[in-house]
Amino acid sequence: MADQLIEKIPDFDKKESTVNVAEEGFIDWTSLTKPPTAKNMREALIILAVAVAIVGGSEVLVRLFNVPNYILPAPSKIFTALVESFDVIGPHILITLQELAIGYSIGAVIGIVLAAVITQIPFIEKIITPYIIILVTTPMLALVPLLVLKLGFGLEPRIVAVALAVGPMVMINSATGFRRTDMAKIALARSYGATTLQLFIKIRFPLALPMIIVGLMVGGIFGLLTAVGAEMVGGGGGLGSRLVFYSSLARMEPFFATIVIIATIGISMYVIFFLIGKKWASWEA
Amino acid sequence: MSADTANGKAKIKIDSASKVYETQSGYVHALDNFSSDIQERELVCVVGPSGCGKTTLLWALSGLHPLTSGTVYLDDVPVKGPHPEIGMIFQEANLLPWRNLIKNIEFPFEIKKLNPNDYRDRIQHLLETVGLAGFENKYPRELSGGMQQRASLVRCLSFDPSVMLMDEPFGALDAFTRDEMNLLLLKLWTENQKTIVFVTHSITEALFLADRILVMSPRPGRLTREFKVDLPRPRHLDMQMTPYFMEATKEIKDIIYASIEVEQHADG
Incomplete structure (x- = not known):
């Protein structure tokens, strides 16, 4: 019998789907x-x-x-500066948001697609993962001077930096999600004659979704950080360049007003993904 | 082959089914030359100690895992893959936690590309039968273990397969819920006229449910005895207290323990 078709004993582990996702992630993001x-x-x-x-x-x-003002302006002065300088800061908000939106979209799409593909081929995943971890742990800000050299002082180097910061972060979390294979649920779908594509759309993707949303949230925060940082390093427009400009003139009221705006963008992203998670990933809680 | 399987039409024919798994410590004979016929609308229970290949047999019947040798026929056609006439019930309810109850029940229709609206009356009737009407929008985590398993029964019966394969479906439930589920299953079986193969390690459950019990021995998984259950239908929980039930339990237990001892002697 041994020379005929022989397989490994299948592992019909029923418990896998009850594992707390955050525990399997790259980092425990439950606090977020x-x-x-x-x-x-x-x-x-x-x-x-x-x-x-x-x-x-x-x-x-x-x-x-x-x-003194140059150490910490009173909150009321910061608020006044926020209102008075808003006309000046406004266009810079749009620049930062534009970099963030484009870079984030590129990074997030590549991250999710790459995660979905490589997790289907465990060996390829083993080869690629170390490089992704290097990309996650290395601040992409370090590349900005190089990117500016290659791509000039426009939006491009910052968009690339944002995409490089977002992509690996989304990818590593999504990969954790796609790696969760619940054999019982896959067997269920297969017993109805599911195709590979149906298995992916109906089982693997929903199973991965909570981790993808965590990746998108953390990726967004890293993206904003990188966008503002790149503006500080690379010059040109954007909220980061405003920070450098105001601090060089010791105008601390608009400086802190800019920080308030950046914080608002960050918190808004967080709230959006928190609500998305609540709607689409609450089954996990 | 027992006398009553010789006449009538075999719905499922298991012909010398064998399955060998490869492990790090060598080959494991999970199923060895297992043959039996299952009649249309028969309720057959497969009983044996853990590791006797019950689950392997069921997965082979479902077409999800191929046999090493031998063939399973459904309506005289070899089963080579997932079959539209087969519905499976798993050890735990196996509902998809990101879908509410009704979306879970519609899941097979989505995979099979059928319109669940064509089956709306059937689904509604089944939900009422199992007492889940009104829970359509609840998520699995909001349902008790018994309710989840009832939902999985509805999911299985909704698309009207002629065969149900059940893999220790009520093993994780408490004794009272289990009795309740067994009665419900008998009711659904009577109403829906299915051929059922039900794997369990509970002799009581097997005797209570089955027309016929296939008793299996462990490693290699062999059919040691076919046991015809001589209890009238409809079955009542009181029947579990009758002398016949007690004696039958003891007889099956003895068969299983004898096979385990043989294995231990062989190992020693």
């Missing part, structure tokens, strides 16, 4: 994806009161101790 939130009105009020106290308290302290 599942933040603790207020459970009732009272808690919400206390959280809000603390926020008000921090902003109001810093206002009082700055005024009380006469902290």
Whole structure:
């Protein structure tokens, strides 16, 4: 019998789908994806009161101790500068968003597609993964001077830097997702005569989706970081270049106003992906 | 071959089925020269200790894993891959957690490219029969283990396969839920006229459900005895307390323990 068709004993492990995703990821992102939130009105009020106290308290302290503007402007002055300089900063917001949107889209699409493909071929995955980890752990900002040299002072070097920062981050998380193979669910689909494409669309992709969303969220944060950093290094327009400009003139009010804008962009991205995750990946919780 | 399988039409014919797996420590004979016929609308239970090849047999019947040698026939045609007339029920309910109940039930239709709306009445009737009507929008995590397994019964029956292959479906449930599920299965079987092959390691469950029990021995997985269950239908839980049921349990137990001892002697 041994010379005939022989296979490995199949492993019909039923438990795999219940594994907490975040635990298998490159890093545990649960602090990002599942933040603790207020459970009732009272808690919400206390959280809000603390926020008000921090902003109001810093206002009082700055005024009380006469902290010079170049160290820390009072929150009210930052707010005033935000309103007054908005006309000047506005176009730079658009530049940064443009770099981010284009670079992010390129990086995210390549990351997801690459993850979906290489996880189907374990050996190729073993070859490629070390390089992806190098790309994830090396700050792509380090490449910006080189990219500027090659691509000039326009948007291109920054878009490439953003894509390079986003792609590997999305890819490594998506790959973790695509690697989750639940044999029982695949057998279920196959028992109905599912094709390879159907298996991918109906089983593998939904199974991977929570990790893809985590990758997209973290990738977005890395992308913003890289976009602003590249603008600081590479000159030209954008919020990063505004930071360099205002700090060189010691105009700290618009400097901090710019930081507030950057933070708002970051938080908005986070909230968007948090809501997407809530809608499409909540089955995992 | 028992007398009653000789006449009537064999729905499933298992002809010298053998399966060998390769492991690091050598070859494992999971299934050895297993032959049996299963009649149309028969409810057959396969019983044996763990590792006796029950699951291997079932997966071979489903066409999902090929045999090393031998053939399985369904309606006289060799089963070579997933078959539209076969519905499987897995050890755990195996619902897709990202789909709600009704989307889970529609899953086979999506794969088979059928329109579930053509089966709406059937699905609704099944949901009512198993007591899940009104839970269509619930997600699996919101359902109890018993409810999940009932949902998987509906999913299997919804597209009306003529054969159901069940792999220890109620093993993870508590004893009371299990009794409840067994009664429900008998009701569905009576209403829907399916041929069922039901794998279990519970002799009580097998006796309670089956027309006929195939008792298997471990490594190599062989058919040691075909046991015809002499209990009237409809079955009641009280029947589990009758002298016949007790004696039959003991008889099957003895067959299984004898086969395990043979294996241990062979090993020693």
